Amino acid sequence: MKKLINSPETVVGDALLGMAAAHPELIQVHFDPDYITRAGAPVRGKVGLLSGGGSGHEPMHGGFVGYGMLDAACPGAVFTSPVPDQMLAATKAIDGGAGVLHIVKNYTGDVMNFEMAAELAQMEGIEVASVITNDDVAVKDSLYTAGRRGVGVTVLLEKICGGAAEAGLPLAEVTRIAQNVNAQGRSMGMALTSCAVPAAGKPTFEIGDDEMEIGIGIHGEPGRQRMKLQSAREITEMLASAILDDLPFNRGDQVLAFVNGMGGTPLIELYVVYNDLVKLCGDRGVTISRNLIGNYITSLEMAGCSITLLKLDDELTRFWDAPVHTPALRWGR
């Protein structure tokens, strides 16, 4: 598969250099070990927020480093967990004396490596808490996971906890809010095409010209069902029904609706999906009071989308609305 890269070996490093050159007022990129910190880190007295994972999901996580969101992100190779050395160095770089929250998507490698990094950081006297996101309702266990996968809720959690940390809340409170976001959020995705990992050079999976994969993972790992392509309305109903039934979301709930592109789907199609989602939620008496539409947690060039619904309360809404200034998400300043 064709890519705009110089080589599979250098793609992550080249992109990190590009980010460093593009956003020096927001972030600083460190190499060997590789991690991205907020410019001016650590912020004295503020809880530090660290996330990380395999590359190939851009803008997540590096694009979310900055004011009001993450203090640091650790990029692994494409679709490969970063290593504990990166996480330890990043944790130390962002500890402003109020402790550090690790935000970990539920994939076996990520969980194991973040656990090790947390232990090492604690041995050096840094207070570390962790939250594991597992919002994907598609499958119980998966190719890379014991239990549900962590997907779209991670983006919302990073924004909301970033707002809480910026407001000066202590580690225990930011952790409580993180757990609440994960508990109140659910996601499911689908794909029309495969992605291709640069080093592999071929599509991760084969899919027919008239087929789609429902419940896909963000690494192209299998989902619930391979089936014939259907309309946006039918696809949206499959995803939204599974999500709405799972929490469950109830009549009268206010939600944040996040329609996410997998990387290769044009924005016009995401708005078609959003339009169908508004109707489906309305039919269930669920009100969308906030929304986010675009490519935020991607799978390289995969065509498809995911839907995340997060049940809002006053606290989550307030920290979602709070100012943020990162390469990929910005408002209020």
Added chain:
Amino acid sequence: MKKLINSPETVVGDALLGMAAAHPELIQVHFDPDYITRAGAPVRGKVGLLSGGGSGHEPMHGGFVGYGMLDAACPGAVFTSPVPDQMLAATKAIDGGAGVLHIVKNYTGDVMNFEMAAELAQMEGIEVASVITNDDVAVKDSLYTAGRRGVGVTVLLEKICGGAAEAGLPLAEVTRIAQNVNAQGRSMGMALTSCAVPAAGKPTFEIGDDEMEIGIGIHGEPGRQRMKLQSAREITEMLASAILDDLPFNRGDQVLAFVNGMGGTPLIELYVVYNDLVKLCGDRGVTISRNLIGNYITSLEMAGCSITLLKLDDELTRFWDAPVHTPALRWGR
């Protein structure tokens, strides 16, 4: 080709409904004729900015309607010019007594229809000025154009003139700035894959698994050269050299560098291109003092990118930096 739509006939309308539902605080969507206005339009005493063109280039132009950018946008069918009726209705809806600037990309249909709309609006007593963007250095004439095509500069022009109009500048001044942006900006694009118009249901052009098209247009129309795939560095050099030599940009120039995704290219690759672009500009003594990286003027799901360089002066920089709040571009508020 597979798409997340309900039907080729309803894709534009469904997406407009999705936009209306997602951004009621920013925009209002009108149907029959179809156009999008800024919420609260017209703004009394402010120059109104109108653009438009075929759909399939999202977020351009509808995603740029709001505070500090466009007052209205007219979406045509996919890759098809909107009609004068839409443009006339939009012009009337946003005229706050200070006149309206039409921002037109140089495609034969758009130019003809905007000319007719301007005449009709003037007959109704509205002062209308027009600017035609033609920044694409790839080809002299094209499938849809006499003269150069209007591409990436259009996005920058809409932002900068939006800032100027918001600052209260009169129509003649906003028009002068628009002409200056077009005069100081140059672009060129390339594609790895084709797009597919929904109503056609098949790729617009055929391209080999090891080929790329240099100088592609935003409708998949042919460019300068079909050639074997090369590295991001070589591709960036081909695009940037053609751009830098054309104006020409000179040692000591400050520029805004815009690396744009065509819709199907992941963000990680755009940052690889940006990294190579920084080096190339540096070698020529050209300093990138502002940048924009992402999918802003797209060709449905086409994989590829375009580069736009705009020579900055104090005035252009000031209006680029001014606050903007639209569905797709936001800062400063």
